[in-house]
Amino acid sequence: MNQKILLIDDDDLLCEVLADFLEMSGYGVIRAADGREGLARLDDGAPFDLVLLDLLMPEMDGLRFLGVLSESGRAVPPVLVLSASATASVVEALDFPSVAGIVRKPVQPAALLEKIAALIEPAKG
């Protein structure tokens, strides 16, 4: 069974490219356009093994998403943050238990897979 990744990013094109690559790498990918939609996907009940989260998004940004997630007290899969502006203050703000790592943009496919693999095992074949 494929490991399932929730990809939360408001950029459709980047989401599409990332999803294609991750799916070809053996992961199942569900997309959400912002934090609010990401919360809805999590609330749908489908278990996710990993959340790939962009920070800068309308409606509900990544930090607020993490905050709400943290306050909800639910079991949360590890979150890998995708950010182009991972300044010290942002990194400091990412002090949530669920945050498992930060991937700086531009994202290199190999590096991304390596990070994901360190957190979850992809399905074979």
Add this chain to the structure above:
Amino acid sequence: MEWRGSDVARGPGKSLGLHRVRIVGAASRGKGIVKVVEADPARRSGLLAGLWTALRLDGWRRVAIGLLPLTVALMLGVAHDRGWTRWSDAAAFDIMTLDAPGRPPAVVIIDSDREFEARGTGRHAELVQAALALGATRVAFRLDPGLDIARDGFASGKVIVARPVSKVPGKPVWQLTKPPPNPGITSGARVLAAAERGLHRAQLMALPGSPGPIPLFETAAAGREPIGEPYWLRLTRRQNLPRFEASQVLSGEAIEAALKGMVVLVEPPQAARPVTVASPRDVPGSVGTLTDYNALAIQTLIDRREVRSLGTAQSALLLVLFALVSGLIYLRSDPKRIMPLLLLASLTAIGAGTWLALEYAGVLLPVTALVLAQPLAALLVLHRAELSEDRNLRRFVTQTINLSSHQVLLKDLGRMSQFLAESATGLGIDQSLLFEVRGNQLLVLESSYALSDEALGDRRRLRALLRRARRASVPIDAAALVPDWPGAAWLAALGPAQGEVYWLYGVPEGQSVTRALSTAASLAADYRAMQQLRADLSAGADRRRSYRPADEWAGGAVKLIAGHGEQVSTGLDRLETAVMVFHPIGFPIHANAAMGNLFGQLDLSLTETTLPSLLKALTRLDQARIDAAVRDLLLHGGEMRVDAREIDTRSRQLRVAVAREAAGGRPLALVVEAIDVSELRRLAQLRLNLSGLVDVSIRNDLDAIGFALAAAGSGRLDALRIARAHGQIGQAVGRATERLDALTPHLHPVPGDARGECFPLDAAVIVEEACGRVAALARELSVTIKASRPSISGFTIADPRLLADMVEAMIRIVLADSPPGEAIVLDVTELEGKTRLSVSGGVGMAFERLYAALEAPADKAPGPFRAIVEGMAAAVTWGAVVSYSSRVGKGYRFTIEMRRIG
């Protein structure tokens, strides 16, 4: 016995000196008749009450001006009363009467010629009978013919004889020295007219006698009643007086018409006519006969043209009225402008009034007093105006000096001492003793060294050194005074306070000792100049110094301040940056308006803040670094720049520099400039925003391209997905190009001050700025502002200034309409493609009212509504929409929706 003239003496001296005793005549020196003249106080009090009512309207300053003419009038009234103006009054009388036209003669002078004298006994009686037969009304003998007319009985009052008079012993009355030879002969007292201005022209009507008054010879000859005041004769040159010889009358040569209705004045024979009197009718220096004078007097009395001086009370009243009119005119006008005109008008009025009074009322006004009253009053008014201007100048200069130095401490010795002591510490002068010597007392003002009076050595040596220090213009060596001090010790006299102030100081050996000493010497010189200025400013209360003209000390003060503050005179106030100038002693000389505002925000006092305390308040430097920096500036010059703390959301940089007389010269001033760099930072932030926007906008596209390329080359994608990746790359490139095109308008023009230009910005930062502006108001109203904003913001397109002004105005409106303890809500939400900013809360007003306020033209919009109206108009150009709603009891809601990128 002849009358010697008149004199004026001080009377019993009741109220206001208006009661007086005037000696109008005397039979011998030291004896006289007194007459008491008293003014009517009731009439004057009524006038004064009127004047008082009029003057009160103009306040005390003008009252003083108005009362000056009154004072002059009273003084001149006294002078007139005392007779000090007789000479000039008589001169004026002569000018007006001497060349006046004469009257038809009423008196004929009959000379006692030789032929008449040779006729023997009874000739005078014959002369009387002949004259009366020819129609003469009266025959008057200036010398008594004695028994020559005694045997004939004449009708009463037809024959008048002048006779000597003498004082009745023990009584204030007079009597004829001999009784008349028969009852038909009338006797008249023979009295020489009193001299006025050296001329005999003031005559009496009668002398007091017993049982009744004794008419004077002229009075009796004129047939006038022996009553009335003394009078003056009009000694006009143009008065004809016919003369005949007595023998002509007796021989019938004199025609009847010549004597008909005339008074015949019989002149004594030549031998009996020694008496001459000085008269203005004659050539200067010559004299006229007494007979001429008698004739003129009789003619004057017959014509009822005698002139009387205005009484004392009337004179006083006239002068007071004159003063009241002058005073009121001065009150209602500018004295300096009206003075020449008033003088001219007064002289004209006095001339005309005197002539009219003389001609139609037979009264001589107090001409001298009236003529003098106006110039003297003018002089006093002018003098008072000058004094007032001098006082105003002094006050103005004092205020100017105080304002230019912000009332620092020109009058506060204690504060000056503190400043000097602080500056000394700044210079590294660790031994410093500031003391004042008052008589034998020594008072320590400031001391960084525990010294007692006794520690300064014996008194004689101390006094000698203090004396030397006072005479010297520079500090003197005082090492002998404090032998236990390390290094050199100096003593400087700092000028007068309540006593004399001295500064004893020492500098330890070190690298900068020479410069520190020279700087300390210049500080002492400045302090001395300041003390002198301070003493000058209080010179008004010090009579020993009050001789110094205001312009002189004001000039010195201005020179001092101007000399030490070139920046002050070159228009510090026009600078937009906040500037403050400190004297090297340490006290503030000047702060411009911008610095004044900054002080207000910091709750600092402009008059008490020293440079170190200012640096401490404005920067994050610690005391040690501040002291070191100030010392370095004083000793070595140059300038220092340091970031100031953020005040009122503004960023500033402090620049502290020393202004010197010349390169390496003594320091004149320390200049602190607080440069507002908020605008520079704001512009930098806008540029940063732009570059960030560019970065964010195309980074995702570049990321997508890069990731797609890398994924395609990773071998993990099948052919179909590789083809899709190629398509995605093409899309990303196209999208990036579109975004760059969309960014172009925001890259030009370069961000500046122009309102209406929109830029990519962080809306949350703008909201924070607006909140900062209204924080004080919220505290004052006890209303909380609850703000929510995104954790990470994208870019909102707006004019940062207009947006901040608009949000501030919205908050102010809601705050002002919120009860204490309530909260207003400020929310920033970023949505897909737009940012929504809302302000809500308060009690609310009827929507119609809010609509009327916000839809009015900007220049008619009330208070904070104006910023919203302007913002709403401009927001259209950003692609933003501003909406609002309000209901009483439900509150307000303002919403701004702006475009969002990235």
